[in-house]
Every structure is written in structure tokens, then in C-alpha cells.
Amino acid sequence: MVWFAGCFGRVEPRRAAWSYVQGLMSLIGRKNCWWLAQQAGDGSPRPLQRLLDTARWDADGLRDALLRLVATLVAVPDGVLVVDETGFPKKGTASVAVARQYSGTLGRVDNCQVAVFLAYATSRLRLLVDRALYLPRTWAGDPQRRARAGVPDEVTFATKPRLALTMIRRAVAAGLTAAWVTADEAYGRAGFFRAGLRALHLGYVVAVARDQQVAIIGHPHRVDVLAARLPAAAWQTYSCGLGSKGPRLYRWAWITVDGHDGCHSLLVRRAADGTLAYYLAWHPTPVAFADLVAVAGRRWIIEECFQIAKDQFGLDHTQVRSWHGWHRHTTLVMVAFALTALAIRDDQPGPATTPHDLTHPTGPIAVTINEARHLIAAIIIAAQPVGRALIDHLLHWSNWRRHHQAHARAAHYRRRLGIAIC
Numbered sequence: 001m002v003w004f005a006g007c008f009g010r011v012e013p014r015r016a017a018w019s020y021v022q023g024l025m026s027l028i029g030r031k032n033c034w035w036l037a038q039q040a041g042d043g044s045p046r047p048l049q050r051l052l053d054t055a056r057w058d059a060d061g062l063r064d065a066l067l068r069l070v071a072t073l074v075a076v077p078d079g080v081l082v083v084d085e086t087g088f089p090k091k092g093t094a095s096v097a098v099a100r101q102y103s104g105t106l107g108r109v110d111n112c113q114v115a116v117f118l119a120y121a122t123s124r125l126r127l128l129v130d131r132a133l134y135l136p137r138t139w140a141g142d143p144q145r146r147a148r149a150g151v152p153d154e155v156t157f158a159t160k161p162r163l164a165l166t167m168i169r170r171a172v173a174a175g176l177t178a179a180w181v182t183a184d185e186a187y188g189r190a191g192f193f194r195a196g197l198r199a200l201h202l203g204y205v206v207a208v209a210r211d212q213q214v215a216i217i218g219h220p221h222r223v224d225v226l227a228a229r230l231p232a233a234a235w236q237t238y239s240c241g242l243g244s245k246g247p248r249l250y251r252w253a254w255i256t257v258d259g260h261d262g263c264h265s266l267l268v269r270r271a272a273d274g275t276l277a278y279y280l281a282w283h284p285t286p287v288a289f290a291d292l293v294a295v296a297g298r299r300w301i302i303e304e305c306f307q308i309a310k311d312q313f314g315l316d317h318t319q320v321r322s323w324h325g326w327h328r329h330t331t332l333v334m335v336a337f338a339l340t341a342l343a344i345r346d347d348q349p350g351p352a353t354t355p356h357d358l359t360h361p362t363g364p365i366a367v368t369i370n371e372a373r374h375l376i377a378a379i380i381i382a383a384q385p386v387g388r389a390l391i392d393h394l395l396h397w398s399n400w401r402r403h404h405q406a407h408a409r410a411a412h413y414r415r416r417l418g419i420a421i422c
Contacts, residue, residue, distance in 0.1 A: 003069045004335065007062045016051040017332065023048075024313045024336040027377045031314020052318075052325045059327040063130060066335055067174035070120055070129050073342060075177045080121045080295060081202070082302040083164040083183040085134070088113040088316050095321045096149035099136045105306070115330070116160050118167040119302040120176060125341050126301045128309060128334045129171060132163040133326055150322040161190035165197075172200055182299040185209050188280055198261065203283035205267065205295040210278060214266055215258040223278045226255060227268045235270065238290055240297025248297060254289050267292055305337075312373050313337055340373045364402030371398055 001018055008014035023036035033045040033052070042048070051057075087103025089112045102109045118130040139145055140157035158166075164187055171178070181197050181204040188194070188206030197204045210224040230253050239247035251270040258264065263286055267279040281292050309315035313336050318329040344367050367375075378394050 001339075004062055004065050007065055008057045010056070012047075013051055013055040013057050016047050016055070017057075020048055020051060020332050021336045021339070022381050024333055025340060025373055025376055026381050027374070031317040032319050052320050052328045053322065057328075059324065059331045062331045062335065064174065066331070066338060067129055067171060067176060069338065070127060071175040071177070074120070074122060074125055074127065075175070076122050077177050077179060078122075079176070079178040080180045080182060080298045081168055081171060081176075081178045082119040082121060082299055083116065083168070083181065083187055084119075084299070084302045084306075085114055085116045085160060085186070086306045088115070094148070096151065096323045096326055097133050097135050097139055099138055101136060113326075114160075116163045116167070117302065117306070118164070118171060119305050120171070120178070121298055121301050124346070125344075126305055127338050127341055128302075128305050129176070129338075130167040131327070131330050131334065132167060133323070133330075134160055134163065150324055152323065155323075159190070161187045161193040165193050168197070168202070169200065172202075179203055180205065180295045180298075182206060182295055184299065194280065194282065198282060201284055203281075203287075203295075205279050205281045205292055205299075207299070208278050208280050210276070212278060212280070214264075214280070216255075218258065223266055223268070224276070226266065227253065227276055227278070230255075230268070236289070238293040240269075240293050241300070252289070252293055254292070263287075265292070267296060269296070308369055309333055309337055312370055313340075337369070340376060341369050343376060344369070344372050363406065364399055365406045367398075367402070371402065374398075 001021070004017070005014060008017060019040035019042070020036055023039040024031055026039050028035050028039050033048040037045040037048050040048070085104065087105040087110075089103075089106060089110060090098045091111070092098070093111075095113060097113050098111060100109055100111050101114055103112045103114055106112060114134045116132045116134060117128055120127050120129045135151065135155060135157060137157050139149075139151070140155075164183065168181060179202070181202050183193075183204075183206045185207040188208045189212060194204065194206065208223065210222070212223045213220045214223060214226070215221070216226075234253045235251045236253070237249055238252050239249050241248050250272075253268040253270075255266040255268070256264070257266050257280075259282065262282055262284040265281045267281055269277040269279070271277075279292075279296050281295075283292075306315070313333045315330065315333045318326065320326055320329060375394060375398060379391055
């Protein structure tokens with residue numbers, strides 16, 4: 001936490017923030033101020049409620065410190081920035097930015113908050129590094145609701161692609177090196193978003209809708225029409241990453257399209273049921289087709305981050321209603337997530353690369369963030385001192401679980417790849 005000490009001007013909020021982060025990393029099931037205060041040994045939830053409400057500290061400053069931490073300890077030249085949004089269902093109308101709006105998390109229009117997040121992924125780690133609460137037009141233009149929720153005057157309505165581009169620019173300015181950006185069609189269809197990435201010299205593979213138009217030799221074409229005209233020889237089978245039940249194999253086609261700078265192309269993915277997905281790609285220098293496919297597959301890692309942040313760190317457990325309260329809780333969750341991920345040693349087993357390695361594991365899987373949080377909570381944040389015998393017992397069970405998971409995953413891979421057991 002020394003990385004973040006300078007974000008708090010007084011010792012009281014600094015100690016409260018440390019208790020809050022420890023509580024988020026603990027094994028308690030509900031991560032609101034009542035339960036976090038009990039975990040911290042406080043007599044009431046007021047110190048932690050004050051941390052989210054009236055204490056003087058800047059959540060954006062804490063976010064900037066997190067960006068610097070990731071840029072210093074995690075960033076690699078071929079890192080991938082991933083943009084997506086997630087929803088937080090709400091019952092009432094008083095919580096900041098709540099409205100009836102579409103949420104991909106819920107799969108429907110409902111009463112909820114929606115926030116855009118930025119994740120950073122390397123071959124070893126994936127972290128949430130920035131966040132922006134989407135303020136609907138009904139909120140942005142209502143001074144009374146803004147005042148009640150404490151929305152700052154400088155915050156105005158911005159579309160989700162605009163929020164995403166602002167976060168990416170902030171990450172680059174903080175020194176977070178990346179080679180690629182990937183996002184779904186809500187962002188890929190925005191021309192200014194793609195142009196902004198090119199201005200930053202960031203390659204991208206972004207999903208687009210079937211009616212997206214691209215130019216070939218100066219003539220516009222719909223991407224679904226181009227895909228329908230492709231000959232059978234244009235389709236190739238590639239894996240866009242490893243899933244829980246084996247390589248995610250799809251048929252892919254690659255079409256070069258017009259563009260002024262760098263290499264512009266259209267990727268088309270065909271699933272086993274025949275459904276098609278379309279991606280616009282740009283990169284300043286030529287790259288292999290397989291590299292573009294791999295970047296397209298990295299988009300799903302942010303969904304894993306959302307699931308972990310909600311299930312393990314209480315991202316959606318907050319009971320605050322104000323603008324500052326939401327951003328403070330969310331940023332502290334991101335810090336807890338990052339500290340847990342950084343606790344995983346660099347010498348973990350690397351990802352398998354051959355069919356034999358996938359289907360015949362020789363050891364346990366690498367420590368996951370869920371497993372790391374469990375061990376940190378049981379050994380470091382435990383209410384009572386933990387002896388050597390108990391530590392050995394916990395590590396034994398961790399090793400057993402990861403061995404079991406490795407063999408279970410191999411069974412799925414053998415079935416998916418059709419490889420007989422030797």
C-alpha cells in the first residue's frame with residue numbers, strides 16, 4: 001500500500017482505506033461497510049462510511065497511482081488494452097446515474113447503473129486499471145438530481161466510446177505501454193474512437209455490426225455482403241485463445257480494405273453454428289493473421305475481470321448513492337484486485353502451447369487470482385495468528401486443488417481436440 005499512501009492527506013483515511021482493501025480481499029461474503037467494519041474489528045461502520053462519503057481524498061488520484069503501479073511493475077510492449085461496460089442493477093432511482101437503460105450484463109433494458117472499464121492484459125496478468133460511470137442524458141441535464149448525488153459541475157454527458165477513448169489516452173499518458181486495443185461493436189462502430197486509437201499509434205481489433213461499410217478500391221461495401229462472397233478457400237481455422245474446455249477454434253477470413261495510414265483489414269469469424277462476427281483491424285506495420293485473431297480473442301478477458309471483481313472483491317456490493325462514493329468504492333476494488341494479482345509469483349507454469357501439453361498435464365495449473373485471494377485472506381489477513389502447520393495445510397490444499405483443476409481441464413481438452421488418452 002506504500003504505492004498509494006500519498007493519495008491520502010491524513011492518517012485516518014489512509015488507515016481506513018487499508019482496512020477497506022483488506023476487507024475486500026478477505027473471505028467475507030458481503031463486501032459492504034457493515035461487514036467490512038466487522039472484519040476490520042471496528043465498533044461501527046462509520047469510519048468506512050466516512051471514507052466513502054465525507055473524508056478528504058481523491059479517488060482519481062488513487063486511480064492514477066494504480067496506473068503508475070501497473071505501468072511500472074506489469075506493463076510489457078505487447079500488452080493489450082480491453083474496453084467494455086458492465087451493469088449494476090438497482091431498485092430505486094436515487095443512486096447516481098441510475099436509469100432504465102440497456103445492460104449487456106443483464107441482457108435487457110432495466111433499472112441499473114452502467115460503467116465503462118479499461119482492462120490491461122499481458123500473457124501472465126489481467127487487471128482493471130480505469131473506470132468511468134456513464135451519466136445518462138436524463139441525469140446530465142437535471143441540476144437537482146446532479147446536486148443531490150454530488151456530480152461535479154465539470155462532468156457532462158459523454159458517450160461510452162468517448163469515455164473509453166479518454167481512459168485509453170489517460171493510460172498512455174501514465175506510461176502504460178500497449179500494442180493493441182480490442183473492444184466490442186458498441187465501441188468499434190464509432191469512427192472517432194478508431195481514429196483516436198490510430199492517432200495514439202495503437203493497433204486495434206474491434207467488433208463491428210453486420211451493416212458496417214468498408215471501402216475496397218474506393219467502393220463501399222457492407223461487411224456481411226463481402227463475407228457472403230468469400231470463396232471456401234478464404235476460410236482458415238485458428239484458435240483465438242484457450243477456454244475452460246479447450247482451444248476456442250473458429251473459421252476465420254481476412255480481407256484487406258482501404259485506408260490512409262498503416263494496414264487496414266476486415267476479419268470475419270464463423271462459429272460452428274454458422275453465425276458470423278465482424279472485426280475491423282488496424283496496425284501500423286504488417287502482422288500475421290494469427291496475431292490479429294489472438295488479439296480478437298483477448299476481448300473476453302475483461303468479462304473474466306468483471307466476474308472476479310464482483311464475485312471475489314465486491315465490485316457490485318456497494319450501497320453508496322453519490323458520485324464520489326461510487327468512484328471511491330470502485331477504485332478501492334481495483335486496488336484490491338491489482339494487489340492480489342501482483343502477489344502471484346512470476347515463475348508460475350506458463351500456458352500450454354502444444355496438444356500434448358494441453359491434454360497431459362505434468363503439474364498443477366498456475367495460481368489464479370481467486371486462489372491467491374483465498375491464500376492471502378487465510379494466511380495474511382486472518383483474524384488470528386497462523387502457525388506454520390496451518391500454512392502448510394492451506395498450501396497443501398491449494399496444490400491439490402490446482403492439480404485437480406489441471407486434470408479436469410485436460411479431460412475437457414482431450415474431448416475437444418479428439419485426442420485419445422495414451
